[in-house]
Amino acid sequence: MKTQLSLKKVKSENGNILKLGTNNLHWLTLRLNHFIPWQGDKINEAGIKACAELALAYNHLKQWQNKSEGLALPLRDILPQWHTFLVQVCENTAYSEMPRKNPAQAFNYLIPYFFLRGTGYRSSYHEATLRYLQKWGYPKTTEVIPFRQLDRQYVLWKSGLQKRLPNWISLYANTTAACHRSSIYLDDASVYSITHTLFYLTDFGGQTAPLSDSEVKRLITTVESLLVHYWRCKNWDILGELLINLLNLNCKESNLIADASRTFREAAQEDGAIPANHTVQAQLASQSNDASRPDLEFSYCYHTTLVSLLYCSIALLSSYSNE
DSSP states (O other): OOOSSOHHHHHHHHHHHHHHHHHHHHHHHHTGGGGOSEETTEEOHHHHHHHHHHHHHHHHHHHHHHHHGGGGSSHHHHHHHHHHHHHHHHHOHHHHHHHHHOGGGHHHHHHHHHHHHTTTOOOHHHHHHHHHHHHHTTTTTSOOOHHHHHHHHHHHHHHTSOOSOOOHHHHHTTSHHHHOOOSTTOOHHHHHHHHHHHHHHHGGGTSOOSSOHHHHHHHHHHHHHHHHHHHHHTOHHHHHHHHHHHHHTTOOOOHHHHHHHHHHHHTSOTTSOOOSSHHHHHHHHHTTTOTTHHHHHHHHHHHHHHHHHHHHHHHHHHHHHHO
């Protein structure tokens, strides 16, 4: 049952969210080549990260397309293009050899394959690579901080390689989200740890957080306080992630969340791109005729635009399930 917002207003907001999500989809699709994780003959670390994030979004959207007739977003037209692109990346000879050449970084190289695998795709070469890595003791041989361990287990679960649900409570116990006692002293890195921890625990809206009611309430209090801070700072990237968290924690709608969501949407450019924060937003505006602007715009906008797309899809699903 909707609270504090009238049904008419909710429907209007859904229309705005649908429009933004559609624009996000088109902007990202037109720039798929920017997600290629190599430049020339060199693997690019920033490209690896961007391609992995695109693959995560693909996995999420594909999952929900199959369950909700596409959320009214144009997924049936666009997701096949994303699938083709990601398969081409995974089947590139030089890129596919990297996990065997550098097992310590193999998990990061394989993230696009893991998320494709979770939607049914299989590569005999990559499957053989996974057997080699297991024999060599990877990824366990590489140590990671607590929320990255949760990240790792989440990805392996989504890939279908790990059949049993991860031990969410054990993985959660040592994260910043579990251990913090005040939001006042959290820096950006700590906040990203919290937002990502909550992404994985809730499977981006696919499951209820496996935490006690009191712990969920504590986390909502933290996320709401951070929402106010990053809204004031005009950090659209973190603001978008916090809005996703509140949706996935089933936080009741409020004027705070509605107004923060509206401000986040208003940060979008006409074409659907959203800069990471107010500073780069101003920088892009001052370089409108610069020849390097397309590359700069992608680096400044792609992540927040992916966050926005995830937010829009989850918000639409949440709204439809509550009607």
